[in-house]
Amino acid sequence: xxxxxxxxxxxxxxxxxxxxxxxxxxxxxxxxxxxxxxxxxxxxxxxxxxxxxxxxxxxxxxxxxxxxxxxxxxxxxxxxxxxxxxxxxxxxxxxxxxxxxxxxxxxxxxxxxxxxxxxxxxxxxxxxxxxxxxxxxxxxxxxxxxxxxxxxxxxxxxxxxxxxxxxxxxxxxxxxxxxxxxxxxxxxxxxxxxxxxxxxxxxxxxxxxxxxxxxxxxxxxxxxxxxxxxxxxxxxxxxxxxxxxxxxxxxxxxxxxxxxxxxxxxxxxxxxxxxxxxxxxxxxxxxxxxxxxxxxxxxx
Amino acid sequence: xxxxxxxxxxxxxxxxxxxxxxxxxxxxxxxxxxxxxxxxxxxxxxxxxxxxxxxxxxxxxxxxxxxxxxxxxxxxxxxxxxxxxxxxxxxxxxxxxxxxxxxxxxxxxxxxxxxxxxxxxxxxxxxxxxxxxxxxxxxxxxxxxxxxxxxxxxxxxxxxxxxxxxxxxxxxxxxxxxxxxx
Numbered sequence: 001x002x003x004x005x006x007x008x009x010x011x012x013x014x015x016x017x018x019x020x021x022x023x024x025x026x027x028x029x030x031x032x033x034x035x036x037x038x039x040x041x042x043x044x045x046x047x048x049x050x051x052x053x054x055x056x057x058x059x060x061x062x063x064x065x066x067x068x069x070x071x072x073x074x075x076x077x078x079x080x081x082x083x084x085x086x087x088x089x090x091x092x093x094x095x096x097x098x099x100x101x102x103x104x105x106x107x108x109x110x111x112x113x114x115x116x117x118x119x120x121x122x123x124x125x126x127x128x129x130x131x132x133x134x135x136x137x138x139x140x141x142x143x144x145x146x147x148x149x150x151x152x153x154x155x156x157x158x159x160x161x162x163x164x165x166x167x168x169x170x171x172x173x174x175x176x177x178x179x180x181x182x183x184x185x186x187x188x189x190x191x192x193x194x195x196x197x198x199x200x201x202x203x204x205x206x207x208x209x210x211x212x213x214x215x216x217x218x219x220x221x222x223x224x225x226x227x228x229x230x231x232x233x234x235x236x237x238x239x240x241x242x243x244x245x246x247x248x249x250x251x252x253x254x255x256x257x258x259x260x261x262x263x264x265x266x267x268x269x270x271x272x273x274x275x276x277x278x279x280x281x282x283x284x285x286x287x288x289x290x291x292x293x294x295x296x297x298x299x300x
Numbered sequence: 301x302x303x304x305x306x307x308x309x310x311x312x313x314x315x316x317x318x319x320x321x322x323x324x325x326x327x328x329x330x331x332x333x334x335x336x337x338x339x340x341x342x343x344x345x346x347x348x349x350x351x352x353x354x355x356x357x358x359x360x361x362x363x364x365x366x367x368x369x370x371x372x373x374x375x376x377x378x379x380x381x382x383x384x385x386x387x388x389x390x391x392x393x394x395x396x397x398x399x400x401x402x403x404x405x406x407x408x409x410x411x412x413x414x415x416x417x418x419x420x421x422x423x424x425x426x427x428x429x430x431x432x433x434x435x436x437x438x439x440x441x442x443x444x445x446x447x448x449x450x451x452x453x454x455x456x457x458x459x460x461x462x463x464x465x466x467x468x469x470x471x472x473x474x475x476x477x478x479x480x481x482x
Contacts, residue, residue: 007462007465007466007469008434010411010415010469011415011430011434011465012434012435014411014412014415015334015430015431015434015435016435017412018330018333018334019329019330019333019339020326020329020330021326021329022321022325022326022328022329022346023329023343025343026325026329026343026346026347027321027322027325029347030321030325030346030347030350030351031314031318031321033347033351034314034317034318034351034354035314037351037354037355038355039312039354039355039356039357039358040355040356040357040358040359151453165450167452235440235451237455241459
């Protein structure tokens with residue numbers, strides 16, 4: 001029995017311990033609550049949701065409504081006063097007091113954004129042994145809950161989640177058998193080796209391999225696409241490290257770039273509608289990797 | 301058969317819903333207990349999930365998707381319970397009232413303690429993935445659908461959680477070897 005088998009057996013046995021049947025007290029509590037719990041009803045034309053709206057998005061929607069209402073009120077008051085008052089001169093000078101009505105993110109100017117990224121100065125020591133900087137947040141939400149990779153997303157217009165993602169992570173190599181989770185790993189020497197490796201995976205299609213750079217670091221870009229799972233390859237375990245890309249047949253090609261940075265391979269994967277891919281490209285172009293000698297000093 | 305029960309329950313049939321509770325309740329409770337490691341919290345999470353399911357059932361368009369939908373409600377209820385009681389749950393630990401189902405010598409006491417301690421360090425999101433995969437035997441795609449994250453994230457969480465649990469067992473073995481040399 002291998003160490004993996006022994007671990008799986010021990011974990012499985014430990015998880016199998018414990019209750020398996022719903023206690024009577026809980027069953028009774030559920031059933032006695034039914035008569036006093038009204039079922040939701042909706043009209044034929046009412047929009048339905050498969051899952052209830054999360055509290056966070058309700059709060060966001062409420063704030064957005066209040067902002068629009070306040071903005072409308074301010075506009076109305078401004079127009080009413082315009083007949084007797086000269087129009088204010090717009091100046092770039094800063095006001096000592098903050099604006100009374102904050103602009104919604106979509107109404108903010110799209111130029112000269114200098115908001116620091118939440119990752120500015122951040123050193124994701126596990127993923128990349130050097131820090132990198134992103135000069136503009138651009139409304140992207142950072143998911144750094146997992147220590148092995150970073151994910152950047154832009155909320156959908158209706159606030160209902162995301163249909164896009166940019167994944168940034170350091171990758172050491174692939175697997176001898178990428179269709180097996182327990183396969184031994186295979187380090188890669190350079191970006192070309194990664195794309196050669198991709199070409200050997202039966203459920204993966206690679207196209208348009210072209211040279212690329214990120215912050216002056218050379219590598220390759222391509223589009224990758226996964227076909228439907230097969231019995232021989234039900235899932236793809238692509239990297240030496242885990243996560244970030246898998247087999248989802250029918251999702252269409254996604255751009256991927258791998259560049260060498262200070263002896264490490266950094267992978268950037270984009271996925272989403274065309275409008276987001278353009279934003280993703282701008283975001284990637286803004287990445288600045290710290291040099292070893294300046295890693296301890298502040299950003300220029 | 302289950303789809304018929306779901307359709308009847310969707311139309312307000314309490315007996316049909318009771319049958320669904322009998323069909324899925326045990327499995328839901330087993331999952332909730334293993335994520336939360338607490339009998340009372342697991343009971344609360346299951347009750348919350350089923351009552352929400354009863355309330356929102358008319359909005360479920362495809363009865364065939366009831367299982368996935370219910371499991372998602374359950375996992376979300378576990379997240380909520382976990383966060384509600386996180387402050388003191390690290391100090392207070394309930395023991396299962398039914399006792400261990402497996403004989404003690406199958407998982408050693410040392411291994412069990414090591415796993416309990418390591419599992420307690422995992423986030424509820426990581427716990428959920430471990431339980432759904434290793435206990436409920438669900439494929440990664442189903443777990444992704446239930447937890448509402450991409451399959452890649454599920455893999456990553458599973459990898460991270462497995463490494464922590466594996467390290468805990470390994471370090472425990474080393475410690476035991478040091479304390480009790482052969």
